[in-house]
Amino acid sequence: MSTTTMRTGAGTRPARRTSTLKRSQTIAPWVMLAPFLAVFALTFLIPIVYAVGQSLTTVRRQGLFGEDGVETVFAGFGNYVLAFTNDSFLASIGRMLLFGIVQVPVMIIMATVLALMLESASAKWPQFFRAAYFVPYGVPGVIATILWGFLYIPGLSPIIDIGRLVGLELDFLGPTTVLWSIANIVTWTYTGYNMLIIIAQLKSIPGDIYEAARIDGAGAWRIARSIQLPLIRPALVLASVFSIIGTLQLFAEPQVLAASSPSIDSEYTPNLSAYTAAFAYNDYGVAAAQAVIIALAAFILSFAFLGLVNRKPQEERMALRQRKAALRAFRAGTTTTSTTTGTTTRQGSDS
Amino acid sequence: MSIRSEEKARTSQIERDETAAAAGAAAKMRRPSKLDGSKTTESSRRSRIIVTAILAVLGIYFLVPVYYVVVAATKTTADLFSTNGFLFANMNLIENLQLVFTFNGGIFIRWFMNSILYAGVGAVIATYLAAAGGFALAKYSFRGSNIVFGTILGGVLVPGTATALPLFLLFSSMGIANTYWAVLIPSLVSPFGLFLCRIYAKASVDDSVIESARLDGASEMRIFHTLGLRAMTPALVTVFLFQLVGIWNNFFLPLIMLADENLYPITLGLNNWRSQVDRLPEFYQLTTGGVLVSIIPLIVAMIVLQKFWRGGLTDGAVKG
Known part of the structure; x- marks a missing residue:
């Protein structure tokens, strides 16, 4: 019984979306996120990338005491x-x-x-x-x-x-x-x-x-x-x-x-x-x-x-395994198991 | 109507996972009725005594170090070593505190103000940024929102100390290591705060209210600033307090970033004093006095805060 209402709901959805989704609403979330993302990038993403990069390089000194300067070379996983x-x-x-x-x-x-x-x-x-x-x-x-x-x-x-x-x-x-x-x-x-x-x-x-x-x-x-x-x-x-x-x-x-x-x-x-x-x-x-x-x-x-x-608890894992087996059987073309698939799926998602 | 229920079903799984974090944040408070409140039999009285005794013993455990420093701060260095640590000896508290506040041109006060600056400013801005980001991720569906949220969520799990080291190298190359910015900028972002704000905005900001505000001609930013922030206030208090305590207690980041003593927060400053006791015994008096002065506001804050944790986190009900 709920399938019909759901289907109509899904059907009307694209129409409603386009009418309400104004340009400002696609920009606004990015404006709100921008300051957070900027600091996040500076203090999380860039340092992580930087650290990974740094971890793959090593400093090689020229000359006995490094008096001829130092150079950074790729070190792989060294x-x-x-x-x-x-x-x-x-x-x-x-x-x-x-x-x-x-x-x-x-x-x-x-x-x-x-x-x-x-x-x-x-x-x-x-x-x-x-x-x-x-x-x-x-x-x-x-x-x-x-x-x-x-x-x-x-x-x-x-x-x-x-x-x-x-x-x-x-x-x-x-x-x-x-x-x-x-x-x-x-x-x-x-x-x-x-x-x-x-x-x-x-x-x-x-x-x-x-x-x-x-x-x-x-x-x-x-x-x-x-x-x-x-x-x-x-x-x-x-x-x-x-x-x-x-x-x-x-x-x-x-x-x-x-x-x-x-x-x-x-x-x-x-x-x-x-x-x-x-x-x-x-x-x-x-x-x-x-x-x-x-x-x-x-x-x-x-x-x-x-x-x-x-x-997942034991019985749930069993149900999942059953569901997978049923799905495989369904794909193989056995029509009789298709109904079982439906019920097991529901059980699986309920629990 | 049906769209809603469908979406609800889809998001319920996510929500269930999120309630874990919301436990501290957005749990609906219905008074838990006291268990067995009506029974006043002999056995319940006995269990009352046992439970209270256990709680009292643990209370002593949690308060003993605090009591110890109260006693220690009243002693001279000589008394500190020659008298029992749990018992008061000659009262030297005033002299010790004078020493704390005047030593090295009153640098203790400067450290204290630095901590207030780092924690206060950092927490206010971090809360605002987390609120804006969380609101955007909760109330708008836009392309890339899942990737953005997933990335930020990953940030929750990254240990702060793992990014501190590369951040120092990065800030050095930018020339802002050993400045106020070096500690302040990393304090402005709280992935966990954004996570909490998103959960809370989802639950407490009504879509229909937003829709009618739009019909009234309010801009999106105005909707966030008036409707969003107000509805999210309890979550914002939490995020603010989390971040305030986090920044105040942080040690690794300022230790790595700062070389100039004048920029130190209180934690670094007191550790600096503490590390000198072996050479100069009078630093014992400075350390105990300084620790006492520095934890008094923290203890007051925790007692007040604890109420907010209870009230603020749980008042703004989550609709089921």
Whole structure:
């Protein structure tokens, strides 16, 4: 029944379009977009192209000390080979993967639990706690690191003093612990922010869903598990993707903490490595190659994560496979399956 | 009518994906009724105590560093090392703050003003540009809009630090590295902001209202400036705050771009002081005092902002 109305709707469409689409309406969106696109091109597109170009060149010095001038020559993937055969750079990538595998889930789970607790009736003074948890987000990473740094440095840190009182020798800046000390700073800064994103999504759940669940006799646990968690999934996915990208960019925390911890070298994170290559060694080719690798890694990891969480459930995949098989059969010319194709398609798009 | 429903069906998939981002932005707020609010049994009281205890412990975790710096800022460098960090000793706060504000000809104030300039101006312009772009992509169908949107969306995923390095090389060749422009220009663009504005404009700016404004003879730019901006206000507040915090907290970009101490934002300046404590112990007093002064406005801003996050993001309802 809806097919007829739809068809007439589609039929009248071109006529309506041409009558309303005035010249000004084709120019206006570009006028509105122009300033954004201009800055976007200058600060995103051109630097990316520039970085890719730079990563493919190398500077060759003429003469023993470069006294006969320097020339820039095409190096192919030489800089990428250099980056990937550099043990410290590889180690820094491995370190960030380890960091991300531990820190991101810890932070997201903590943010989720806090959000659920604050939105439950069991919490007292939820406004106060929400504000308290969100405060660190406003503290810049550098300043957060200076703050926590004071709490990590022996002689300054009251935490180490307290630990000593109960017989614990705490070392926050040692070779094995400093990575987790950094993780703590990042968790401290961003948990409240992620919690707020999750709370916003929790608030978008219509009240009648809760009511229905309660009428069915569901308790707080059951509601959290069966209603709230599935419905806040998009927020969790978004928060995770941004956290993964953030992990790869880690720079300020290790850079500032390096002053107090000899365990952090100048190539501790991929970003620190690129910074060192560019400004300590003046090797812009390798630095650019590392920047490109970081960006690509962010892309690949983000999409891999999205692919992982958006993988269709078992039955849906079955339906899809069925639909594909039916389509193939249809193309082969079997008329009997053509009707099945129609129904499976509809099922596929409904679910 | 039917065109609408057809388009709706087509865009619903996209919209569903976008709600992820809209979670922070444009979720419709219907009061979540408190769970089990009516029950006041023994078990619910016990769970109330447990939950509140957990929340309080985590509250201590999040506030301890702030408390520590409040205490530390009141101490001399000698006391900082000889007394317990969580306990007050001799009150030296006034002297420390005097030192912070007068050191090196009052450079701290200059850093603070620089941060306000970078973050304030950057965030206002970035919000306006994102609003205009988002409105254009949401409310006009034109050739190339998908490519433009896809490219910008890719920009959301590009780590800011990956572009900072080539941007420095580019700005150096343009002769604007180590100037205010070097930090300000990259702050003017927010792909995520445009993304949020597009979602919001799609949901909150009514096509029929635009159509009738056109019939009344309003130009397209006027429609955007009067109808569009007003309808998008809650989203604009969000984008502004996001960008403000982002610029204020940025460290990598100014670190790479700026060599002149007079152009430093507060983050870079305090790090500069911090890095000198090993040579000159009095920099401890400067660092703790400076950190305290710099985070007070941030804490106030976060507490105010947190309300906006709740109200602003969720008030302007999305029509289903």
